């Protein structure tokens with residue numbers, strides 16, 4: 001499992017969605033056949049957008065000062081993910097596509113959670129949100 005406790009922000013709703021994301025990315029790397037792979041990528045594609053929309057709503061509702069910058073990180077990630085999706089759909093499971101998932105999907109997500117989502121969690125905690 002790619003998820004670890006150090007990734008917890010302390011905001012239950014966000015943590016639950018992050019866990020689900022990592023679970024699905026695990027499944028993506030494990031997908032044995034093309035149909036399963038396609039299904040998992042399609043799920044991730046919509047789940048990522050759904051999750052980011054939910055986070056962004058929380059940012060706005062709590063008047064988070066870095067809401068705009070945070071949304072820009074999310075938008076960039078969706079673009080990167082869709083590029084990777086195109087590559088996966090074309091080439092299937094190869095060493096190159098797996099490496100792309102590790103670098104562009106997993107590493108980015110971990111870094112984003114550790115830095116930016118935790119920063120939002122700290123803001124909520126410090127401002128009684």
Ligand SMILES: [Fe+2]
Pocket residue numbers: 055070074112116117
């Ligand atoms: Fe985020």
